[in-house]
Amino acid sequence: MNVIEEIKKAYELRTVSWKQKGKLLDTDCGLKRVVLWSDDNLLKWHVKWRDQTGRNSVAIADRMIRTATGHPWIEVNGKYVTLHDEVEGSYDRAGHEKAWGLLIGTMLKAGLEASQEFSTLCQEKTYSFGQCLSAVHQLGKQFTVLESVKQCLVEADKRLKQAEEVKKAAGECLLPIMDQPLSVLHGKQIFNILFYKGSHHEPIRGYLPLRHFLRDWLKECGPHSLKKLLHCINEHYSLQQEQGLLLLAELLMPWELVHCVEQLETKELAHIISTVEQFEQNWDFNRILLHCYSEWLDEKRRKVAL
Amino acid sequence: MSTSSEGINYGPVLFQYDLYPEKIEDHGQAKKVMSRRGTFALKETSMTEEEQEWFIHVIQRLSELGYHQVVPLYPTKHGDYVVRSGNYTYYLMPWFSAEPRYEYDKDELVIHEIGKIHQLTLKEQDFSQEVVDYSFQYLMQRWESRQLEMERFAEESERMTYMSPFALTYLSHFHQMMRLAEDAKRKLRDWYDICHSEQRYRSVLCHGQLSSQHLLFSHMGEPHLLNFERAVLDTPVRDLAYFFRKAVHQPTWTRETGSKLFELYQRHIELSEEERYLLVSYMSFPEPIFSSIEMYHNQRGQHSQIELVNRLEKRISAMRHIREFCDDILSLPLPAKPEDEFFEGEKEDHM
Structure with missing residues (x-):
């Protein structure tokens, strides 16, 4: 079957031609992106979170365009095909915390609601401090450059234990599932709308994608804007109770160490040096992020107490 | 009149x-959008999320019931x-901006269409003493407080050394309006008593803002209703009272027009005795006069005396039309009761 003909028929488009074969279509309704899916459960998750994140005119996810009969996808040659808007201009970060807060807040809300329904889809990242420790000690014998990584081990262990304690304090509650990666670079702009381009990957359970997002935001926009963003997220998804503690636990987790150890497997000196530099930078930024987030949580608590 | 809608994104x-x-x-709340893909009407309104869901449900439900x-x-x-x-x-x-395909009066088409909707959605409700009591007391209290306000305004006006033209017009019709209010309350009591004895109450899907302004013609000249934003499940009387109250303001309105429209509606649903009393009570209470007084109090600076007097006189005249129309409604024969139909059949057999 000819994909382009099927799309034209199902979406009742008047003119359709490839702008970039297999990826971008030029239609009478504007530029449309074509995405192919093989797993229908994964596709259903992506339809769900995007739909729930798109019911406003301020910040929306790139939802699946409906066919003439109202279906979010078509089946062609055993694959599922979805159609999306293609938007190019990037959306600003600092000064636009409200729109980003709405986007992330509604994404988290959708992720929490769908947490059980799509639990089998999720990737779980496990943390083994023991493995990190032995890898760093072994590599440290060969490369002196790993000294800064070694110095962080005590603090990493402490943070890991603190994270476990915070998780315990939060109790047994569900974690949201999230699209990954969650990146500021995926925010596009059209008619002043924040248009977020989602991935077609499996979701991840927990706040790791949000942690990366907040760290990037901090790097680019600074602590004041980060707090404003947290405040805006909190308007749509409460971070003041258990979920806020679970995010705190995620920020405490020394993931930088795992990432660094994974990268060190290549054993090429140039690569090792840049990995360590990246580690040092991320370690420092994560400290600031943790500090900003704890400060924001305290401010919120103080306001409630007053 | 339409103007270009500039500045709004x-x-x-x-x-x-x-x-x-x-x-x-810009056509008020509707925006006429002209694009390469055609001409569309974009309606701008205020609705809560719950109202939005209900509004969509109403449109879909009507389609499921075969009303298109x-x-x-x-x-x-x-x-x-x-x-x-x-x-x-x-x-x-x-x-939609076409002309009608048939040479019907627009009001007749509105009544015909709402009659179809009411017929499709008619439902005998389980009689609830509590609901009827609440509705009766709520309306009675509301009307009494309105009456009190109207009396207060009459007293204030009488105390003035130099009466305003508005106050003068109001005072000269005050007693007549009070009689209408008392009559409306009596009819409401009649509705309540019959509801009690018959233990019945029925509901339909009401449009909520039924008027000829909410009927447009498709490109084929077919009549279509719009603006179901205030649609609600309620007594059919709700739509009829809203519609007739507006319709009597038209310069072409006559007593015969009213009877004709009412009979046209009754071809779809015959109102029961208590529903007729309710309709008459809704229509006869001088609510439009009360709103004129409110307007006089609140927006006096925005309108001239002559505008306010004209408005009041028009409403008083409309109330007169309503009074005549209400007499006609009550004088029409009531729908046959099941036992009457039974005896009618017997008579025919004997003949």
Whole structure:
């Protein structure tokens, strides 16, 4: 079957031609992106979170365009095909915390609601401090450059234990599932709308994608804007109770160490040096992020107490 | 009159429909959107999320019931029927501006269409003493407080050394209005008593804002109702009272017009005795006069005395039309009761 003909028929488009074969279509309704899916459960998750994140005119996810009969996808040659808007201009970060807060807040809300329904889809990242420790000690014998990584081990262990304690304090509650990666670079702009381009990957359970997002935001926009963003997220998804503690636990987790150890497997000196530099930078930024987030949580608590 | 709608950014809303307008004209709450893909009506309104859901449900339910004379809603490219932007809710429809296909009066078509909707959605409700008691007491209290306000305004006006033209006009019709109010309350009591004895109450899907302004003609000249934003499940009397109260203001209105429209409606649903009393009570209470006084109090600076007096006189004259029309409603024969039909059949057999 000819994909382009099927799309034209199902979406009742008047003119359709490839702008970039297999990826971008030029239609009478504007530029449309074509995405192919093989797993229908994964596709259903992506339809769900995007739909729930798109019911406003301020910040929306790139939802699946409906066919003439109202279906979010078509089946062609055993694959599922979805159609999306293609938007190019990037959306600003600092000064636009409200729109980003709405986007992330509604994404988290959708992720929490769908947490059980799509639990089998999720990737779980496990943390083994023991493995990190032995890898760093072994590599440290060969490369002196790993000294800064070694110095962080005590603090990493402490943070890991603190994270476990915070998780315990939060109790047994569900974690949201999230699209990954969650990146500021995926925010596009059209008619002043924040248009977020989602991935077609499996979701991840927990706040790791949000942690990366907040760290990037901090790097680019600074602590004041980060707090404003947290405040805006909190308007749509409460971070003041258990979920806020679970995010705190995620920020405490020394993931930088795992990432660094994974990268060190290549054993090429140039690569090792840049990995360590990246580690040092991320370690420092994560400290600031943790500090900003704890400060924001305290401010919120103080306001409630007053 | 339409004006070009400049300065308002409808881009984020129209993007949801993949519409890139060449021109947008302002027609009050409706915006006429002209684009390469056709001409559309974009309605701007205020609705809560719950109201939005109900509104969409109403349109879909009518279609499921086989009623297709509703101006259709176009879904966005993502399948939603409404778009929320800022404090407003928007929905898109085709732009209907054709002339009627048949030579019917517009009011007759409205009554015919609402009759069909009421007939399709008619439901005998389980009689609830509590609901009827509450409705009766609520309305009675509301009307009594309105009456009190009207009496207060009459006393104030009488105390004035120099009476305003508005106060003078009001005072000269005051007793007549009070009689109407008392009559409305009596009829409400009649409705309540019959409801009690018959233990019955029925509901339909009411349009909520029924008027000839909410009827448009498709390109084929077929009549279509629109604006179901205030649709509600209630007594059929709700729509009829709203409609007739507006209709009597038209210069072409006559007593015969009213009877004809009422009979036309009764071809779809015959109102029971208590429903007729309720309709008469709703219509006869001088609510429009009360609103004129409120307007006089609150917006005196915005309108001239002559405007306010004209408005009041028009409403008083409309109340007179309503009075005559109410007499006609009550004088029409009541629908046959099941036992009457039984005996009628017997008579025929004997004949």
